[in-house]
Amino acid sequence: MKSIKILGLILLLGAFGLFNVLFFLGEFKVSDKGLSQFIESKRIKSEVFIKDAQTLINQSFDSPKDLSAKILSFAERSHQYHRAKINDLEAKGVDQSIINTEWGKVIWLKAIKKHGDFSYPLVKASGYGFIVDHKVLLFFLTFGIGIIGGLMFVLTSFALDGPAGIKNNGIFQNQATNKGWIAWSVFGYLIWFYLLLYFFPDYLVNMIYIVDPISEILNGGSASQWFLYGFMYCVFMIVMGIRMFIKYRHNKYQIVRTISVLFFQIGFAFLIPELLVKFNLPWYDFKNSWPLNYTFFFDWNINQLLNSGNIGLFMLVWGVFLAAVIVPVMVYFYGKRWYCSWVCGCGGLAETLGDPYRQHSDKSMKAWKLERYLIHGVLVFAVLMTGATLYSYFSESKEFFGIETENIRFWYGFAIGSIFSGVIGTGFYPIFGNRVWCRFGCPLAAYMGIVQRFKSRFRITTNGGQCISCGNCSTYCEQGIDVRAYAQKGQNIVRSSCVGCGICAAVCPRGVLKLENGPEEKRILEDNPILIGNDGVKLRED
Amino acid sequence: MTHVAIIGNGISGVTAARHIRKNSDFDITIISAETDYFFSRTALMYVYMGHMKFEHTQPYEPWFWKKNRIDLKKGYVHSIDFDEKKLNFKNGDILRYDVLILATGSKPNKFGWKGENLDGVGGLFSKQDLDRMEQFTKGIHRGVIVGGGLIGVEMAEMLLSRGIPVTFLVREDRFWGNVLPKQEANLIMRHMKEHHVDLRLNTELAEIIDDGNGRAKAIKTMGGEEISCGWVGLTAGVSPNISFLKNTKLETGKGVLVERNLRTNIPDVYAIGDCAEFRVPLKGRRSIEQVWYTGRMMGETVAQTITGNKCDYTPGHWFNSAKFFDIEYQTYGLVPPNLSSTECEFYWERAKDNLCMHFIYDRSTRTFLGVNTFGIRLRHHVLDGWLKESVSIDFVLEHLKDANFDPEFYRQYEEEIVEKFNNENGTSIQIRKKSWKRILKFVN
Numbered sequence: 001m002k003s004i005k006i007l008g009l010i011l012l013l014g015a016f017g018l019f020n021v022l023f024f025l026g027e028f029k030v031s032d033k034g035l036s037q038f039i040e041s042k043r044i045k046s047e048v049f050i051k052d053a054q055t056l057i058n059q060s061f062d063s064p065k066d067l068s069a070k071i072l073s074f075a076e077r078s079h080q081y082h083r084a085k086i087n088d089l090e091a092k093g094v095d096q097s098i099i100n101t102e103w104g105k106v107i108w109l110k111a112i113k114k115h116g117d118f119s120y121p122l123v124k125a126s127g128y129g130f131i132v133d134h135k136v137l138l139f140f141l142t143f144g145i146g147i148i149g150g151l152m153f154v155l156t157s158f159a160l161d162g163p164a165g166i167k168n169n170g171i172f173q174n175q176a177t178n179k180g181w182i183a184w185s186v187f188g189y190l191i192w193f194y195l196l197l198y199f200f201p202d203y204l205v206n207m208i209y210i211v212d213p214i215s216e217i218l219n220g221g222s223a224s225q226w227f228l229y230g231f232m233y234c235v236f237m238i239v240m241g242i243r244m245f246i247k248y249r250h251n252k253y254q255i256v257r258t259i260s261v262l263f264f265q266i267g268f269a270f271l272i273p274e275l276l277v278k279f280n281l282p283w284y285d286f287k288n289s290w291p292l293n294y295t296f297f298f299d300w301n302i303n304q305l306l307n308s309g310n311i312g313l314f315m316l317v318w319g320v321f322l323a324a325v326i327v328p329v330m331v332y333f334y335g336k337r338w339y340c341s342w343v344c345g346c347g348g349l350a351e352t353l354g355d356p357y358r359q360h361s362d363k364s365m366k367a368w369k370l371e372r373y374l375i376h377g378v379l380v381f382a383v384l385m386t387g388a389t390l391y392s393y394f395s396e397s398k399e400f401f402g403i404e405t406e407n408i409r410f411w412y413g414f415a416i417g418s419i420f421s422g423v424i425g426t427g428f429y430p431i432f433g434n435r436v437w438c439r440f441g442c443p444l445a446a447y448m449g450i451v452q453r454f455k456s457r458f459r460i461t462t463n464g465g466q467c468i469s470c471g472n473c474s475t476y477c478e479q480g481i482d483v484r485a486y487a488q489k490g491q492n493i494v495r496s497s498c499v500g501c502g503i504c505a506a507v508c509p510r511g512v513l514k515l516e517n518g519p520e521e522k523r524i525l526e527d528n529p530i531l532i533g534n535d536g537v538k539l540r541e542d
Numbered sequence: 543m544t545h546v547a548i549i550g551n552g553i554s555g556v557t558a559a560r561h562i563r564k565n566s567d568f569d570i571t572i573i574s575a576e577t578d579y580f581f582s583r584t585a586l587m588y589v590y591m592g593h594m595k596f597e598h599t600q601p602y603e604p605w606f607w608k609k610n611r612i613d614l615k616k617g618y619v620h621s622i623d624f625d626e627k628k629l630n631f632k633n634g635d636i637l638r639y640d641v642l643i644l645a646t647g648s649k650p651n652k653f654g655w656k657g658e659n660l661d662g663v664g665g666l667f668s669k670q671d672l673d674r675m676e677q678f679t680k681g682i683h684r685g686v687i688v689g690g691g692l693i694g695v696e697m698a699e700m701l702l703s704r705g706i707p708v709t710f711l712v713r714e715d716r717f718w719g720n721v722l723p724k725q726e727a728n729l730i731m732r733h734m735k736e737h738h739v740d741l742r743l744n745t746e747l748a749e750i751i752d753d754g755n756g757r758a759k760a761i762k763t764m765g766g767e768e769i770s771c772g773w774v775g776l777t778a779g780v781s782p783n784i785s786f787l788k789n790t791k792l793e794t795g796k797g798v799l800v801e802r803n804l805r806t807n808i809p810d811v812y813a814i815g816d817c818a819e820f821r822v823p824l825k826g827r828r829s830i831e832q833v834w835y836t837g838r839m840m841g842e843t844v845a846q847t848i849t850g851n852k853c854d855y856t857p858g859h860w861f862n863s864a865k866f867f868d869i870e871y872q873t874y875g876l877v878p879p880n881l882s883s884t885e886c887e888f889y890w891e892r893a894k895d896n897l898c899m900h901f902i903y904d905r906s907t908r909t910f911l912g913v914n915t916f917g918i919r920l921r922h923h924v925l926d927g928w929l930k931e932s933v934s935i936d937f938v939l940e941h942l943k944d945a946n947f948d949p950e951f952y953r954q955y956e957e958e959i960v961e962k963f964n965n966e967n968g969t970s971i972q973i974r975k976k977s978w979k980r981i982l983k984f985v986n
Binding site for chain 2: 014136165166251255315461464466468476484488511515516530532537538539
């Protein structure tokens with residue numbers, strides 16, 4: 001059995017290695033058709049760029065990076081050319097309409113964010129040779145073998161780890177789970193991968209090719225980097241979800257919860273949106289609530305929904321209703337766990353792929369303080385950003401209190417949407433725990449946390465005086481709550497940050513903790529220093 | 543300002559310090575030779591098993607002590623001058639006190655076995671015991687554990703977590719025979735075998751054999767069998783750690799003798815926790831109680847007395863908990879290992895899932911006296927409330943759903959349990975739905 005596990009690991013690493021080797025391979029040649037489609041889709045009017053780009057036709061590149069760099073240098077050159085020309089024309093004082101035509105030729109590249117996005121479609125369209133001709137084979141060799149190896153690795157735990165029960169043996173003695181060299185390598189890799197995904201999708205085209213066949217089946221088109229990401233997300237969640245089923249096979253709460261996050265990720269975040277696209281409807285994730293879904297009130301989204309008939313209108317109303325009514329009402333009845341650890345995609349990844357790292361969240365008072373500033377700060381930012389967007393939408397003014405709305409949105413998307421939730425949120429898993437984003441950054445979590453803290457039936461009940469202060473609950477709390485601090489005082493845990501994953505109750509060796517929904521009365525217990533069971537002590541009345 | 547010195551930074555001493563601080567401005571010093579900070583002794587096993595790091599077992603961050611003006615002094619008190627109210631430290635330091643609390647805990651029992659002080663032999667009580675275990679169990683091919691109680695089964699779990707096979711010697715005919723009824727003991731023994739523990743009942747240690755370099759290499763049983771091993775765990779109970787107090791003015795027996803209010807024979811000197819021995823044991827309880835919860839309660843109580851709110855140690859209904867490998871155990875009230883003539887029992891088991899519940903009630907009045915539960919969690923407030931109200935066994939079973947504390951979605955067995963009781967006793971108890979109203983009545 002042990003050798004099957006090791007073989008699984010070898011297969012997994014082999015498939016992973018091949019996947020990454022793809023990064024350095026590939027042949028690219030810009031075709032006439034590819035270029036004209038690109039020019040059309042990007043609405044490029046710069047004759048300078050087009051002339052430059054035509055020199056690329058039938059020129060061979062052996063790396064997407066080189067081709068992308070060429071495209072971007074042409075774009076940059078055309079940008080400078082037209083800007084200079086505009087200055088020139090303005091100096092000459094020619095007719096404004098001529099200047100405006102010239103403005104229309106300018107290619108805008110946002111240096112920090114969008115530049116990979118610009119060249120990506122042309123690079124993607126220019127690949128040829130082995131990778132492009134063997135997508136299915138490569139898909140099997142990377143994803144296929146990787147999944148098989150991963151499953152061999154996790155399924156053998158069933159036999160190797162002994163009878164069902166809490167099996168955390170060796171977590172703090174292992175290089176992968178105790179911030180050793182393996183953890184740091186994973187940390188570096190994840191950050192690298194996320195940076196490419198968000199800012200340099202043009203470098204990832206070889207990896208994206210191999211999921212093209214699946215994308216074509218689902219949405220009828222070829223894959224984008226987001227399709228690759230969504231697909232990988234589901235694959236990781238399924239394999240690591242199966243690991244959860246084995247690890248917590250004695251714990252029905254964990255099993256039901258894991259089924260739920262898998263269902264919502266695969267169904268609501270992946271399959272349904274892709275199928276909607278196939279039927280010419282907007283890509284829409286029905287469970288993704290504002291303000292986590294921060295683009296919901298952006299003009300392009302609202303317009304797209306308004307232009308999509310009754311279904312689009314329903315999506316618009318549903319999105320507002322979800323954020324304004326369903327979210328708070330559900331938090332009242334069940335706590336924010338209904339979303340964070342049962343439905344949410346970020347939470348779903350954290351609870352499956354991130355489970356081996358949950359022990360790294362910082363439990364110190366300092367971290368709690370930082371958490372409150374950061375997460376509520378992001379919530380305020382999200383509300384202001386959305387307010388500015390809606391103000392601009394209805395007033396048709398480009399500015400909000402003197403700041404360009406587009407700029408506010410850009411910085412929110414860059415700093416919060418990409419860097420915080422993506423690069424940090426997942427990249428930091430192996431070192432800082434699996435809920436960095438959920439704990440410190442997610443504005444929806446902040447919003448639900450306020451409801452959970454002040455108006456909810458959810459609590460973690462402490463079982464009288466049974467706590468032995470062992471620390472398992474606090475250690476394995478992914479949200480960095482010092483659960484023990486409450487349990488050892490006989491107090492229930494009512495905290496805005498609790499996502500209700502239920503692991504504290506699972507790892508407790510003495511049956512002290514229970515997540516439950518009940519009357520608001522006596523939910524928060526007064527600080528009675530004498531715990532149940534010590535009948536002799538009558539406190540003085542002073 | 544009154545200076546309270548507390549020897550021992552375990553749960554008893556630290557609880558006393560916290561409550562003295564709540565009630566007074568006294569100067570407080572906690573003295574320990576063991577560790578810089580309070581840690582949860584019951585969690586040491588998880589450090590060895592890699593579930594936690596040692597710092598995770600410390601319930602308070604370092605700033606807590608300063609903020610609450612509790613001085614921590616690391617040092618070993620080797621004698622006490624009770625007349626001058628002075629503590630003499632091994633390194634020559636002297637500390638004066640006005641009030642002294644002895645909370646020195648326990649040490650593992652050794653019964654004069656040959657070889658009991660060799661390297662590779664040890665108990666599991668202190669941080670130092672853990673360090674020794676870490677040091678001497680590296681690369682060994684087998685561990686032998688002597689003494690069938692809670693620490694023994696913990697140590698078995700620890701060794702097995704590192705793939706070290708375990709032979710477990712139990713002197714009695716069943717595991718933890720002085721506490722567990724035979725049904726529960728059998729359940730646990732079956733589970734230990736599931737984990738491949740080589741369990742030897744009715745087997746006593748004769749001697750530990752030296753490898754010639756001062757390290758244990760095997761043990762010999764009373765039956766003459768030699769078992770080769772690299773580690774010998776001595777887990778046959780613990781006894782008060784008071785050797786430095788012997789032959790002083792302080793009256794001691796097995797532990798430091800105390801009254802109901804935890805005072806010793808010397809004014810302003812108190813003893814709490816594992817090291818205290820009641821001159822007159824409380825009704826139905828032992829004279830020395832070596833349990834986390836009782837240590838904590840004694841700490842809570844003595845703090846009241848010292849700060850002027852005189853209290854006797856009056857624990858409520860007994861409760862305890864433990865975990866044996868994968869099986870959680872809780873007990874409320876009194877479940878004796880062997881029934882007396884006035885007691886009746888009802889036992890339900892689901893062997894496949896390692897679950898059982900064992901109820902004890904009075905034969906004539908049917909008053910509920912206690913329950914052992916394995917694999918099913920029960921609600922402390924509800925059980926304590928029922929015991930205080932002396933409800934009948936019939937009432938308990940009727941309202942059993944109120945007591946269930948298992949996680950949501952767990953299968954519930956109350957119907958099955960009550961049906962079995964009805965069949966065995968000719969009763970017709972109808973189980974009631976869970977009621978938050980009834981539950982919260984017991985919660986203040």
